[in-house]
Amino acid sequence: MNRLSKCFALVCACAAVALAPAAGAQPLPKAVSIGTNSPGTVFYALAGGLAKVTSGPMQVTIQPYTGTSTLMPLLNSGELDFALINGVDMGMAYQGPKLKVGGKNDFPHSPNARLVMRGAPLLIGLLVKKDSPLKSVHDLKGKRVTGEYPAHQAVWYNVFGLLATGGLTWKDVTVVPVPAVNDGIDALVQGRAEVTAGALNMAKIREADASVGVRHISGDCSAAGDKRVRAAVPGYYTRVVKAGRAAAVTQDTCTVAYDIYFGTHRSAPEQVVTAMLRSVWDNVDKLKPLHPGFAEWTRERAAAADVTIPYHPAAIKFYQEKGAWTKEMDQAQQRLLALNR
Template identity: 50%
Template sequence: MVRIGVPGAAVVLALLLACAGVFAGPAPGTLTIGTNPPGTLFYALGSGVARVLTDYAGLRAVVQPYSGSSTFLPLLNAGELQLGVVNAVDVAMAYRGPDRLKVGGRNPFQSAPNIRLVVRGGPLYAVQWARRDSPFRTVADLRGRRVTGVYSAHLALWYNTYGNLASCGLSWNDVQVVPVSTVGEGMRALVAGRADSAAYALGAADVQEADATIGLRALSICGDEQGQRRLREAVPGYYAVRLKAGRSAGVVEDVWVEAYDIYLLTHKDMNEDVVYRVTKTLWEQNRKLWPLHSAFEEWATRRYVDPGVTVPYHPGAIRLYREKGAWTRAMDEAQARLLQEAAR
């Protein structure tokens, strides 16, 4: 039998506390950030957040990629994952559950009433891509063409393409659906010539690689007043944004694209002090994010707090936002409304 003296017992106790997790104990341990697969914008953003938290918050943060948000949101909801980078629309459907919110007649997300918001980040631009040497210039040109769809492991892309098509008055019935499971598989189908168009986030590594390989062209959605109305009605949370030529790889002319917000999420029982430290670091070291990816340039602190979010904020984040004077009466009202939705 091995005997441990008082100093040794103290060391063991400290290690146990550090490994106990961030949900109850004071020691932060390791923060695991769930993201989409490597090569995606969400993986790049999660990696950037992990680096800043590790360098400036005194926390050890690591990225854990999954096939898509539908695979790791249940883990976040169950408290088995500490943080996650997810888009606002996926969050809305998961938080409200399939019985209370459907988009395009479907909501395949498991109900996740325990997720909470830490930071409302910048927008994601979900672009419909085609080969640069193709005759396509707008999404309307895709009628009858081969468009990647299904996205069984990455449901957000189904909604991205559904919204892009809807802006021009099209539906899945107006195109030839090329079934794929993930966003990366969709881009590979476009590069290989098995599809005429695929959706992917602006600025993602896979997009840059494909542009260097075959030359990509961002197709414009229908950005007139009627097109923007159709987009908003098709997928609540989506909005149209005008991008200038040269903004990013594949944007060869001015185009209208679909946009929606990116969230950093946690679990409602995540240690409040840890969430406060995460939020404080991402606020005060905000500019340290910018060089890590061009998308971080739109993660301005003025965007972190907004009454139009689709999920309640975590108390640890609220504490920091109150200190910074960013939490208003309107935010109290929005928080109460969102919490009530989960209680229904």
């Protein structure tokens, strides 16, 4: 082999090494799924938006479930790739029975849950028929209010928290048992209940408004009301929504809010988590036109210290590269991991 041939062979060998996949690296799967709540909910709509901006190298599909209680075991086991769930539910499922809110925690213990990205806050409001005489949480004593929610425990905490803003508990109302959030709205429309609750701008509320006319009524957003809900359901806080800013909000209305989490499981492959996170990060501005719930879904909110479950290692690495990971976040990560050791 002459000198020129040797040089050419060396260049080809170096190129082959550079282009070869890293040792142990796996190709991206053809498809991944995002588990979330049933059609008609805000979570379902937001999951659709995430699937739209992340589909590319992988086909991203939505897998709906009745509620958090049914999908969390599947995420924990790795049967589901990703999930869009509220942060309070995920925190309770992650810690298991040792963490109780309102004297209960029926979520299946899910110690393998991991966070990819903190999303926007979700706003929840009390809902009545448009011609109801009820004006606020302070009018609800003795009224028929939807409750129990065995298939959708998150909504049990939603109503519990909204009642708590007014200093009320389940004992102060007449509980109308329903399985999940959509069933609660159906109970209101059918007249079996006088009050229910749902996320602002959910499709099911728009349907109910078109059918019989509904409106949101206020919780108590005073300093005392905010303090009561924070004590009742850690992770909840109050927020006032201006009239006309959401469907069925006919006047300035006090709601409760909590953070939406885009989560995965501990064994999720690093390259899959990174690919999904990068797709959302790079296309975050494309989310806002898709649904009002994306209004506060920002890069600045993605990584935070005040979260309820630990981040996936691939997410941490991504945020470190973006300069978005802090010492406080690292301390929170270690504290959260220690809860299930």
